[in-house]
Amino acid sequence: MNREHKCLALFSGGLDSILAVKHMEKLGYQVIPVFFETPFFEATSALKAAQSNAIDLKVINVMPEYLHVLKNPRYGYGKNMNPCVDCHGFMFRKAAEMMKEYGADFLISGEVLGQRPKSQRKDSMNAVAKLSGVKDLLVRPLCQRFLSDTLPIREGWVDKAELLDIQGRGRYRQIELAREYGVEEFQSPAGGCKLTDIKYSRKLKDLLEHDQINDKNIKYLNYGRHFRLNDNTRLVVGRNMAENEHLSLMPVGELVVKAVDYHGPLGIICKDGEIDNTEIEMAARIVLRYNNKVDGISEVGWGKNFALNNIIKLEKYTPEEVEDLMIK
Secondary structure, three states: OOOOOOEEEEOOOEHHHHHHHHHHHHOOOOEEEEEEEEOOEOOHHHHHHHHHOOOOOEEEEOHHHHHHHHHOOOOOOOOOOOOHHHHHHHHHHHHHHHHHHHOOOEEEOOOOEOOOOOOOOHHHHHHHHHHHOOHHHEEOOOOHHHOOOOHHHHOOOOOHHHOOOOEOOOOHHHHHHHHHHOOOOOEOOOOOOHHHOHHHHHHHHHHHHOOOOOHHHHHHOOOOEEEEEEOOEEEEEOOOHHHHHHHHOOOOOOEEEEEOOOOOOEEEEEOOOOOOHHHHHHHHHHHHHOOOOOOOEEEEEEEEOOOOOEEEEEEOOOHHHHHHHEOO
């Protein structure tokens, strides 16, 4: 059956969003899935899930606009730095802006009533719809039977009787539908958003508090221990060989510090502007603290882009001294 009206779907790569797309396709609608990408929720897993399930996914980067949501969420944060309600509202609003471009008539999502404690209660769903400004164009195929009729239902574009009545945190119904629709690969629940991670959130909060959010600093949040040397300067120290390898590929113009005579962690000083000797010495002493082969005093090389042409000799920090500087 071919339905006259198209829908644009917010797609996460999770099972619910896949099922929402598949269910509407089964009913005969043309569905246009979109994923809004930022460094906090990247498209890699969603693209993999889409490809595995024959879904043509469109990825759109929304980072500059999303920062406003992250800094000042009207409905606050979840346990960490995740502004779930405001985030959902923002995504729906962005999707609505794209409807004309893709010839879509209404929006769908894979939300399930009661699935998540913060963003999928009925009051939260209403708040999301209100924030987005597109409440009357929104259909939630997996749980719409529990919700008020929106314009696509009132106008007869969508038959409510063909939609589903899934609710709660159990996933038995979804697993049954996955078997029916041949869905085998999908992202784990809440697995894609880094803002739900407590350690990541603490490091991000420090960047926000010091007004140092930029693409480079955000990329460093994925790796290492982080230290605040002063209001303008941070240090990132690799925790293991794999992180050192990742970090070694990232700096462009940053100042790097590393023990001269021993294999061990490297540190990258992150600062806009000139780095003074005090900051270099602090960074060097922290790097030595995490080198188990160094006992007391040792030499540290420093320079830009791994040209470690400058050598200083100093004593490693004590665990207590490092503790005071760590962002945790």
